[in-house]
Amino acid sequence: MDTDALRSALDGGFVREIRWVPETGSTNEDLLVAARAGEAAGLVLMADHQTAGRGRLDRSWTAPPGSSLLLSVLLRPDLPLEQVHLAVSAVGVAVVEAVEALGVDAVLKWPNDVVVERDGWVRKLGGILAESVVAGGSVDAVVVGLGLNVDWPADRPPEVADLAVTLGDLLGEPPSVADVAVAVLRGVESWLGRLGTAPGRATLVHRYRDHCATLGHRVRVEMPGERFEGVARDLTADGHLLVEVPGEVEWRPVLAGDVVHLRTVAG
Ligand code: BTN
Numbered sequence: 001m002d003t004d005a006l007r008s009a010l011d012g013g014f015v016r017e018i019r020w021v022p023e024t025g026s027t028n029e030d031l032l033v034a035a036r037a038g039e040a041a042g043l044v045l046m047a048d049h050q051t052a053g054r055g056r057l058d059r060s061w062t063a064p065p066g067s068s069l070l071l072s073v074l075l076r077p078d079l080p081l082e083q084v085h086l087a088v089s090a091v092g093v094a095v096v097e098a099v100e101a102l103g104v105d106a107v108l109k110w111p112n113d114v115v116v117e118r119d120g121w122v123r124k125l126g127g128i129l130a131e132s133v134v135a136g137g138s139v140d141a142v143v144v145g146l147g148l149n150v151d152w153p154a155d156r157p158p159e160v161a162d163l164a165v166t167l168g169d170l171l172g173e174p175p176s177v178a179d180v181a182v183a184v185l186r187g188v189e190s191w192l193g194r195l196g197t198a199p200g201r202a203t204l205v206h207r208y209r210d211h212c213a214t215l216g217h218r219v220r221v222e223m224p225g226e227r228f229e230g231v232a233r234d235l236t237a238d239g240h241l242l243v244e245v246p247g248e249v250e251w252r253p254v255l256a257g258d259v260v261h262l263r264t265v266a267g
Pocket of ligand 1: 026027052057070112126128147
């Protein structure tokens, strides 16, 4: 892949350099190592295949070689730790808007799943994983990784066959990974560029809300050592979920965890 062509298809914003490798362990891990070694922000690493791809909550992320957009972005945001989640929101909004432009109606399941819902049928199209390098109590770097299913062979491992969907499945004719990369990275540049100001962050959260399928749902929140149910009502200014829990006066903020959608409620 000609990464210079890819870079020049962008708008000259945040992305400083794009590297595309045929195979690596994990693009997130590679950029965390680079960040600790002093690499500057704005580096994007893409891979055709990962041998140790990571998902959230210590899960693995697997995809057949050449089938997916697998990329990580290195950021050094000037944000307090509690606002770092907004980098995930920025990439999530960028992905939903990029696939929308390709003709796919996707939504965000808080915090990081890109899903397609049709008549009660829900399938995962992509996921986002942010990992931070924290030094002296402040955030030194954040690596945000995206896995987006583009064109998988029909013969899929049973553990994903009923859960995943690809752009190829939804569009009939799959787009090229490079074209999807350009569309996503344009949005990533645009939304990450808004993280530096309060109005920009507010616009991002507003847009995330518009695309978020979790709000209005009864949810079960699962965190290590704790789980509770309630109704997902809103997002905080930092992009965290606010859940109305029966018997509690204030909506409970959820900073991280797995959210299971139970059933939709009105109001
Ligand atoms: C999730 O659990 O939904 C998040 C999955 C994130 C996967 C991507 S693929 C590119 C980057 N490198 C990794 O090892 N993980 C992320």
